[in-house]
Amino acid sequence: MNWKAILLNRYAVTFGTVAVVTLAWNTYIAMNDDGIIGGRVIGPQGQPVAGAAVVLSERTLLVTTPRGRTTTDADGRFTFTGHTFHRIWLEAEKPGVGAYPQTEYRMYFKGQNMILDEPLQLEPSAGGRSGKPS
Amino acid sequence: MNRFPKWVIHLGLGIICAAMMVPFYWVLKTSLTGENIFAYPPSLVPENPHLFYYVDVWYSIPFFRYLVNSVIVSIIVVVANVVLNAMAGFALTREFMGKGAIIMLFLSCMMIPFQVTIIPAYLITRDIGLLNTHLGMALPLCSTIVCIFVFKASFDAIPKSLIDAARIDGVPDWMIIFRIMVPLSQSAIATNIILAFIWSWNNFLWPLVIIRDNDMQTLPLGLARFLTVVEDSTGALYAFCIMVLVPGLVIFLLAQKQFIAGLTSGAAKG
Numbered sequence: 391m392n393w394k395a396i397l398l399n400r401y402a403v404t405f406g407t408v409a410v411v412t413l414a415w416n417t418y419i420a421m422n423d424d425g426i427i428g429g430r431v432i433g434p435q436g437q438p439v440a441g442a443a444v445v446l447s448e449r450t451l452l453v454t455t456p457r458g459r460t461t462t463d464a465d466g467r468f469t470f471t472g473h474t475f476h477r478i479w480l481e482a483e484k485p486g487v488g489a490y491p492q493t494e495y496r497m498y499f500k501g502q503n504m505i506l507d508e509p510l511q512l513e514p515s516a517g518g519r520s521g522k523p524s
Numbered sequence: 525m526n527r528f529p530k531w532v533i534h535l536g537l538g539i540i541c542a543a544m545m546v547p548f549y550w551v552l553k554t555s556l557t558g559e560n561i562f563a564y565p566p567s568l569v570p571e572n573p574h575l576f577y578y579v580d581v582w583y584s585i586p587f588f589r590y591l592v593n594s595v596i597v598s599i600i601v602v603v604a605n606v607v608l609n610a611m612a613g614f615a616l617t618r619e620f621m622g623k624g625a626i627i628m629l630f631l632s633c634m635m636i637p638f639q640v641t642i643i644p645a646y647l648i649t650r651d652i653g654l655l656n657t658h659l660g661m662a663l664p665l666c667s668t669i670v671c672i673f674v675f676k677a678s679f680d681a682i683p684k685s686l687i688d689a690a691r692i693d694g695v696p697d698w699m700i701i702f703r704i705m706v707p708l709s710q711s712a713i714a715t716n717i718i719l720a721f722i723w724s725w726n727n728f729l730w731p732l733v734i735i736r737d738n739d740m741q742t743l744p745l746g747l748a749r750f751l752t753v754v755e756d757s758t759g760a761l762y763a764f765c766i767m768v769l770v771p772g773l774v775i776f777l778l779a780q781k782q783f784i785a786g787l788t789s790g791a792a793k794g
Contacts, residue, residue: 401778476579496576500583 429506438466488512558759577763604666613675678712
């Protein structure tokens with residue numbers, strides 16, 4: 391049997407490639423779906439904001455429902471764990487400093503670990519915008 | 525000798541091909557950007573492309589389940605079409621009393637739209653217990669009159685002496701069909717496969733009528749359901765279209781050599 395001809399057949403190459411990519415993608419997902427979201431909150435002048443409330447929300451067809459809430463540490467860092475969404479909204483607020491408007495972040499699979507490249511910057515006035523995962 | 529140099533012909537063909545590819549490119553671009561189709565001025569190059577609309581589609585509906593259902597139904601339809609239409613086509617090549625009337629009946633039945641017969645078809649499918657099943661979805665497409673005539677035309681081109689020789693050797697009718705006639709009718713087989721696959725893959729009304737469970741829906745039904753689930757639908761809708769299109773496109777591109785060989789061999793026959 392001519393194994394080389396069989397393996398280099400265009401059907402074998404196409405479906406084999408699809409199988410390998412699918413396996414690799416699912417392996418990557420299994421290693422990165424702990425649902426960890428990390429980031430920083432900074433003030434209008436760029437200084438870390440401690441004690442800011444950060445809310446993680448999920449939007450369904452009609453409403454946005456809060457799914458997690460945390461506060462920043464002394465360095466302005468926050469972490470959510472165990473989320474199961476592929477599309478989330480984050481907002482942050484600290485009375486007296488400002489607010490970060492509800493902003494959409496999208497992921498490639500449910501529960502994807504995501505460390506935000508850009509910090510959430512509190513501002514006195516709020517307006518929506520979109521974000522992408524790092 | 526050609527009046528034009530080859531590069532001019534190739535350039536012209538290239539431009540025509542590019543023009544024919546524009547709608548496909550537009551669907552692909554919109555699925556990556558979500559840009560409104562009515563945006564003016566239109567941009568040819570996608571701005572900030574991403575794959576998140578495909579992710580939305582994947583999680584909004586059980587896409588893989590719908591794909592599997594569509595594939596199962598299409599396989600049943602294609603196999604049934606090749607087998608049943610070959611037998612019916614062979615019967616119509618023989619001489620028997622009332623043949624003309626049967627051909628007229630077939631031709632007249634082609635003029636009756638499926639919507640007219642959908643209630644009797646539903647009642648029959650219910651009575652034999654095939655509602656909400658893959659076989660039930662495939663049943664009305666298991667034999668189509670157009671494809672029967674495709675086989676008949678192809679079988680008519682095969683010399684009668686070949687069949688007579690087989691009969692003298694004691695070959696039964698079913699072996700004459702599947703061992704002699706069908707292998708000599710590659711064009712008819714290719715046409716049957718292509719038409720049956722396309723009709724089955726795009727079938728919407730019949731599955732809509734007989735399918736009750738969400739898990740039994742096919743891709744066209746999934747598309748209709750998807751439109752009711754996703755609010756901001758432009759990009760996701762186009763992503764869904766690409767995901768429905770790609771499996772069939774890949775199969776066609778892989779098998780186009782056989783398809784074209786089959787069609788052209790039929791054209792040269794006789």
